[in-house]
Amino acid sequence: MKKKILRIGMCLFLLTCLAGCTGGSGEHSSANPFSIKTESSGQIFAMDTYMKIDAYGENADAAIHEALDLIQALDQKWSATNPQSEVALLNEAGQVTASTETEELFQVAYSVYESTDGALDITIYPLVRLWGFPTQDYHVPSKEEINEVLPLINMSGVSLDSSTHTLSVPNQMQIDFGAVAKGYTAEKIIQLFRGQGIESALVTLGGNIQCLGYKKDQSEWRIGIQNPSGDTPLGILSIHDCAVVTSGDYQRYFEENGMKYHHILDPSTGYPADGGITSISILCTDGTKADALSTALFVLGKEAAIQYWQNHSEEFDFVMYTTKQELIITKGIEKKFTSSLPFSVIDP
Ligand code: AMP
Ligand code: MG
Numbered sequence: 001m002k003k004k005i006l007r008i009g010m011c012l013f014l015l016t017c018l019a020g021c022t023g024g025s026g027e028h029s030s031a032n033p034f035s036i037k038t039e040s041s042g043q044i045f046a047m048d049t050y051m052k053i054d055a056y057g058e059n060a061d062a063a064i065h066e067a068l069d070l071i072q073a074l075d076q077k078w079s080a081t082n083p084q085s086e087v088a089l090l091n092e093a094g095q096v097t098a099s100t101e102t103e104e105l106f107q108v109a110y111s112v113y114e115s116t117d118g119a120l121d122i123t124i125y126p127l128v129r130l131w132g133f134p135t136q137d138y139h140v141p142s143k144e145e146i147n148e149v150l151p152l153i154n155m156s157g158v159s160l161d162s163s164t165h166t167l168s169v170p171n172q173m174q175i176d177f178g179a180v181a182k183g184y185t186a187e188k189i190i191q192l193f194r195g196q197g198i199e200s201a202l203v204t205l206g207g208n209i210q211c212l213g214y215k216k217d218q219s220e221w222r223i224g225i226q227n228p229s230g231d232t233p234l235g236i237l238s239i240h241d242c243a244v245v246t247s248g249d250y251q252r253y254f255e256e257n258g259m260k261y262h263h264i265l266d267p268s269t270g271y272p273a274d275g276g277i278t279s280i281s282i283l284c285t286d287g288t289k290a291d292a293l294s295t296a297l298f299v300l301g302k303e304a305a306i307q308y309w310q311n312h313s314e315e316f317d318f319v320m321y322t323t324k325q326e327l328i329i330t331k332g333i334e335k336k337f338t339s340s341l342p343f344s345v346i347d348p
Contacts, residue, residue: 275301
């Protein structure tokens with residue numbers, strides 16, 4: 001049996017020229033310390049991904065410090081594999097006192113769960129474990145194993161008592177915030193920066209990118225969308241004050257007996273979602289929502305994702321790349337998107 005473990009790093013990459021970074025985990029650097037305008041950057045490995053933050057403006061150094069602390073604090077709350085995290089305690093005991101952040105994240109996930117008929121479902125964890133993703137002990141489960149676990153995937157079974165802040169799940173049900181945690185984290189960093197007077201920032205948390213304001217030369221941020229089947233980007237987005245979050249079948253997967261199995265699972269079948277999408281990048285001013293929608297629309301598949309957007313076209317836009325190598329964007333970003341590849345534009 002041939003089993004190959006493959007992981008590809010960041011799904012979005014930057015075409016902008018940014019201040020230099022120091023290496024290593026949780027480090028930061030600053031430049032131009034005597035000017036009123038300062039700039040600083042930091043990087044860290046957390047939430048199972050490489051993260052980089054750049055900030056420009058007064059107090060940039062202090063803001064970067066706080067952002068790195070925030071990432072670590074949120075990682076400690078939500079890492080399913082850290083036995084002290086709120087998620088692990090909930091998964092172990094069926095109940096936990098939720099922090100404000102956990103409540104907020106749960107509520108965003110719940111609203112997208114509802115609006116997508118369960119395509120996003122954070123009670124996916126028993127299934128994610130069955131496929132071996134958390135431990136990288138990958139394995140294609142039998143139909144019987146999948147059928148045993150499927151009844152546990154049901155977010156409507158999770159309850160949140162907002163007076164006691166108690167989050168509870170029924171017996172054996174377990175949650176995983178992997179589809180939404182990075183989006184929330186980026187959103188909170190941007191909010192933190194806004195509160196500190198930072199005028200311009202770029203937060204890159206793996207496939208989650210969120211920018212604040214414009215680049216320091218006042219031009220728009222230029223974000224390249226990774227092409228899963230080539231070196232040339234699928235396209236470039238010119239944006240400001242926006243999150244761009246990508247979910248893709250190439251980001252994390254394994255191969256067994258010549259077949260590829262990726263990490264975005266369809267809660268209705270128990271198998272990797274196969275609705276004809278290779279990657280979908282969501283553009284939204286709210287980073288948490290962008291992350292929730294990237295996973296949900298990937299699961300919905302091409303046709304249902306387009307339909308979902310047509311019913312919510314005021315809220316977000318997307319760049320979709322299908323398994324048939326079609327490049328599709330939504331009307332709202334027609335003027336922000338350039339590509340050397342042919343693409344079609346969906347109307348609301
Ligand atoms: P993302 O990269 O944001 O699309 O999130 C993918 C991660 O979310 C996976 O690695 C799993 O931990 C988890 N996940 C997979 N499928 C789902 C799903 N249908 N709903 C919620 N979380 C999921
Ligand atoms: Mg997501």
